[in-house]
Amino acid sequence: xxxxSKNTKKINILLDGKEVExxxxxxxxxxxxxxxxxxxxxxxxxxxxxxLGTCRVCTIRWKRHHVSACTLxxxxxxxxxxxxxxxxxxxxxxxxxxxxxxxxxxxxxxxxGDCDLQxxxxxLEMTVPRFHYRFNNRSINFDADKILFEHNRCILxxxxxxxxxxxxxxxxxxxxxxxxxLSVEMNIERANGLSEELVDQVVELxxxxxxxxxxxxxxxxxxxxxxxx
Amino acid sequence: xxNKIVIDPVTRVEGHGKVTIHMDDNQKVEEARFHIVExxxxxxxxxxxxxxxxxxxxxRLCGICPVxxxxxxxxxxxxxxxxxxLSAVGEKMRRLMHYGQVLQSHALHFFYLAAPDLLFGVDxxxxxxxxxxxxxxxxxxxLKGIKLRKYGQEIIKATAGKKIHGISAVPxxxxxxxxxxxxxxxxxxxxxxxxxxxxIDWNQEVIDFMIDYHKKxxxxxxxxxxxxxxxxxxxxxxxxxxxxxxxxxxxxxxGRAILNDIDYTDYLDHxxxxxxxxxxxxxxxxxxxxxxxxxxxxxxxxxxxICDHINTPLANERLxxxxxxxxxxxxxxxLYYHWARLIEMLHCLEMIETLLHDSDLQxxxxxxxxxxxxxxxGVIEAPRGTLIHHYEVSEKDEITRCNxxxxxxxxxxxxxxxxxLVAKKSLEGQEKISEPxxxxxxxxxxxxxxCLSCATHAMGEMPLDVKVLDSRGHELFGRKK
Ligand code: SF4
Numbered sequence: 143x144x145x146x147s148k149n150t151k152k153i154n155i156l157l158d159g160k161e162v163e164x165x166x167x168x169x170x171x172x173x174x175x176x177x178x179x180x181x182x183x184x185x186x187x188x189x190x191x192x193x194l195g196t197c198r199v200c201t202i203r204w205k206r207h208h209v210s211a212c213t214l215x216x217x218x219x220x221x222x223x224x225x226x227x228x229x230x231x232x233x234x235x236x237x238x239x240x241x242x243x244x245x246x247x248x249x250x251x252x253x254x255g256d257c258d259l260q261x262x263x264x265x266l267e268m269t270v271p272r273f274h275y276r277f278n279n280r281s282i283n284f285d286a287d288k289i290l291f292e293h294n295r296c297i298l299x300x301x302x303x304x305x306x307x308x309x310x311x312x313x314x315x316x317x318x319x320x321x322x323x324l325s326v327e328m329n330i331e332r333a334n335g336l337s338e339e340l341v342d343q344v345v346e347l348x349x350x351x352x353x354x355x356x357x358x359x360x361x362x363x364x365x366x367x368x369x370x371x
Numbered sequence: 372x373x374n375k376i377v378i379d380p381v382t383r384v385e386g387h388g389k390v391t392i393h394m395d396d397n398q399k400v401e402e403a404r405f406h407i408v409e410x411x412x413x414x415x416x417x418x419x420x421x422x423x424x425x426x427x428x429x430x431r432l433c434g435i436c437p438v439x440x441x442x443x444x445x446x447x448x449x450x451x452x453x454x455x456x457l458s459a460v461g462e463k464m465r466r467l468m469h470y471g472q473v474l475q476s477h478a479l480h481f482f483y484l485a486a487p488d489l490l491f492g493v494d495x496x497x498x499x500x501x502x503x504x505x506x507x508x509x510x511x512x513x514l515k516g517i518k519l520r521k522y523g524q525e526i527i528k529a530t531a532g533k534k535i536h537g538i539s540a541v542p543x544x545x546x547x548x549x550x551x552x553x554x555x556x557x558x559x560x561x562x563x564x565x566x567x568x569x570x571i572d573w574n575q576e577v578i579d580f581m582i583d584y585h586k587k588x589x590x591x592x593x594x595x596x597x598x599x600x601x602x603x604x605x606x607x608x609x610x611x612x613x614x615x616x617x618x619x620x621x622x623x624x625x626g627r628a629i630l631n632d633i634d635y636t637d638y639l640d641h642x643x644x645x646x647x648x649x650x651x652x653x654x655x656x657x658x659x660x661x662x663x664x665x666x667x668x669x670x671x672x673x674x675x676x677i678c679d680h681i682n683t684p685l686a687n688e689r690l691x692x693x694x695x696x697x698x699x700x701x702x703x704x705x706l707y708y709h710w711a712r713l714i715e716m717l718h719c720l721e722m723i724e725t726l727l728h729d730s731d732l733q734x735x736x737x738x739x740x741x742x743x744x745x746x747x748x749g750v751i752e753a754p755r756g757t758l759i760h761h762y763e764v765s766e767k768d769e770i771t772r773c774n775x776x777x778x779x780x781x782x783x784x785x786x787x788x789x790x791x792l793v794a795k796k797s798l799e800g801q802e803k804i805s806e807p808x809x810x811x812x813x814x815x816x817x818x819x820x821x822c823l824s825c826a827t828h829a830m831g832e833m834p835l836d837v838k839v840l841d842s843r844g845h846e847l848f849g850r851k852k
Contacts, residue, residue, distance in 0.1 A: 249536065250420075250428035282419065284767035290421055356768055357452075359423030363539060363547040364532030 155220040164216040171200055171211045179224055182233055182262055185299035186212035194300045199236050237262050238271035245294035252360050253351030255367030286333040288341050288356055296326055296352040306344050308332050392794045400799055403791035406650045414773045422451050422764045427538050437536050438472035439753030443760040445540035446749030451764050453741025454543035460734035461544030466615050467726045468530035470719040475523025476754035477712045480820045482516025485709055488814050494807035515573040518565045529553055544738035554727040567724055574717045581710045596705035596789040596815045599624035602676040603667035605752045610679030614752040620677045621667050626701045635750040652783045655776055666784040669756025671711035676701050683721035689714045705789050708818040753778045755820050782819050789815040
């Protein structure tokens with residue numbers, strides 16, 4: 143939660159031309175939300191601490207540059223552009239890129255209805271991506287006892303690699319490779335040592351259906367999932 | 372020189388199929404073939420996926436009877452997780468879903484696809500022979516058909532989560548139950564939904580209509596696409612009609628048992644599949660009897676042939692009346708499929724009624740598990756007939772092998788036979804092929820209600836393009852609609 147602190151300096155900034163009150167250093171996604179503007183986010187989540195800024199889905203404009211709102215902190219006199227048609231389209235394009243880069247088959251994914259990527263696709267009214275599907279050849283890692291790693295769906299957001307540790311404070315997931323060969327590697331021994339609660343936590347942390355609890359499957363009815371209306 | 376007639380695609384069936392009729396120089400039918408012309412490949416791409424995805428992924432084969440695939444796969448995966456006996460609510464919720472599915476699918480087939488031929492005649496005006504024509508000329512019947520179908524679809528939605536491609540049957544059971552309030556809504560109906568009693572009354576009316584139709588058209592029905600075959604399906608322990616779970620029984624055309632109520636998990640010991648180069652659909656047969664004599668008809672006609680009785684009173688009464696009218700226990704006449712289908716709808720409604728009054732549906736004991744095993748085989752009676760799902764799963768939860776034998780595959784030989792008989796009767800010796808002649812061939816296929824969607828991805832309008840070709844593929848004459 144981005145709590146407003148009494149000790150922080152109050153400042154004024156412009157959101158889409160409208161002057162609003164902010165606290166110096168406030169996270170722009172949270173600030174905008176306070177003022178009724180919903181900036182789409184994917185790698186960001188409330189209360190995450192240091193933002194990752196990997197997905198760029200929260201892209202807005204500041205000083206004629208495109209910047210990610212989640213990593214931007216409020217400064218006196220800022221003039222931010224958020225809700226223009228071109229920016230909305232740019233954010234939609236970023237979602238489309240994530241869809242074409244992976245192999246996302248929502249109909250049989252157990253995260254369907256709970257998936258942040260699917261939710262954003264629907265919210266931003268994505269129908270067919272404007273980019274060609276890459277049909278990357280990716281695998282599924284069945285080796286761990288409790289976790290199934292579905293590389294086809296990983297959007298490389300870094301949540302699992304940077305925001306998750308086992309009981310000993312060790313990381314279980316890490317990046318491997320570079321550029322288009324970048325992927326997440328799971329440490330099988332550490333994954334097998336995770337408690338049920340930690341497995342549930344990391345499954346919840348992953349915004350898509352890449353980290354799954356084995357055997358959990360489609361455990362909730364339609365109507366009771368995160369994004370069901 | 373051989374001439375060839377091509378019907379491509381066949382209309383008012385579910386999916387995309389094609390018929391070719393090969394004629395010799397004397398305009399005699401040499402052979403008729405019913406082709407499934409596109410390939411789906413689900414057996415291949417389910418490999419490498421986690422086992423719990425099977426019931427949700429494989430049902431995407433079809434938008435018409437996905438519930439059957441959902442449940443057959445779930446039954447197979449139950450075995451993988453060692454759930455050999457589901458909880459009462461698990462079993463009953465799935466059964467309810469299945470009866471809703473058979474009801475809606477049969478209603479779709481009867482009212483939307485078959486009724487136009489029965490109401491307007493095989494040679495009736497083409498522009499009338501569709502559901503719109505039925506609505507215009509027989510509004511009352513059409514509305515009842517639409518409402519009956521809707522009733523089945525709403526049952527599916529309540530039990531599976533949505534009308535098409537629901538997700539509730541999970542390994543070892545079901546992930547939701549049904550409240551008393553929901554059950555009462557289905558019993559009493561609402562401004563949006565017919566009551567159960569209305570559905571039963573309408574179903575009875577349609578059966579009466581069908582009896583009348585049979586009386587008026589007896590000689591045509593008794594001579595249209597009649598041929599001997601075996602009949603295969605699931606059967607209840609006491610010999611009752613069984614749509615969800617039982618043993619496998621096959622009788623020959625005279626009613627002699629050729630597959631004696633076997634445990635369906637042994638299906639590989641009894642069945643084999645033949646392959647022909649001109650179709651993607653295989654030809655299953657009983658090993659013991661070989662490809663020539665071992666094939667069977669499946670679906671409503673076969674199920675009513677193999678059962679000793681029906682364990683719901685109204686449907687059982689109708690079964691006895693149906694057999695008495697036909698004058699035989701084993702009916703080998705293709706057009707009796709429609710009547711049999713209506714009796715099964717009535718059975719489904721009666722089963723739905725029993726289940727809706729059962730308090731087990733409100734239980735929370737949704738899922739059971741047991742000792743893991745590597746093989747899972749699930750068999751169900753889909754609306755069109757016996758459906759087999761077979762999966763092999765590794766210790767690491769990965770599906771390594773999948774075999775599906777869908778209902779239409781079992782009926783493959785029968786449909787080829789039906790087409791050939793009609794072609795011989797109506798096309799032989801003709802100079803020109805008229806639209807009603809072609810429709811007769813489609814009427815024969817439609818009786819089997821083939822769910823070609825299992826093998827295709829056709830969508831939109833389906834034109835009928837018929838060509839008569841010589842042996843070198845040159846068009847002699849054709850007909851389009
Ligand atoms: S596995 Fe999930 S959390 Fe980890 S990087 Fe991929 S998408 Fe993000």
